[in-house]
Amino acid sequence: MSDYLIQNRDPYFAAAQEDRSAPRTRITIPATLRFSGARGYQSVVHDLSLSGFCAAAVNRIHPGTVCWLTLPGLEALQAEVIWWDNSLVGCAFEQLLSPIVHDNILTRWRGEPVYRNL
Template sequence: MFAAEYEPALESTDRRRSPRAPVSLDAKIGRGGLDRTLCRVVDLSEHGARLQTYSALKAGTRIWLTLPGVGQVIANVVWADDFLAGCQFEKPLKRDVFDGFLVKN
């Protein structure tokens, strides 16, 4: 029989680079006027968003997300599970733009 002592690794409570906030925003996925589909942004940070979609997305997909009052932002789908997906923006939202969403909700 073997015996060993170990020290558990400390787990980070949050891997995000910036805080996220719950929101409820109608948005669209698609480039220009092509292949646009509706979605809802259910939480948002300067670096990304969690989306509730009406059609399944795939991890690793690059999307164009149209946010109200901002326009199109390019995002990469990091994870997807049925009709929920997490995406990371290629360019973070400006702090004042992000703060504007918090005031509205």
């Protein structure tokens, strides 16, 4: 049986995938995505958190692959692929985004201020 089938039939694995280290915000941001050993291409970020993102990735990308995400106005952010499913890739940033940078991105692309509970 493939690892994919084992992971999808294991309820503990599924629950662990939803145990996120930071809340995700659904958003649409044009970006450039480049995987190790490949050329960058235009993509769209579909959700963003302090710890990672989900973006469009037409070709299958294997977990553990290193990638770089470039958002408009920012330097490339290094991340690691955690999962790929149906043309979407989920990645964890090598270093957490600064909450200030994260909130500025959301404010710019959602058009409304972001307020944090302290």
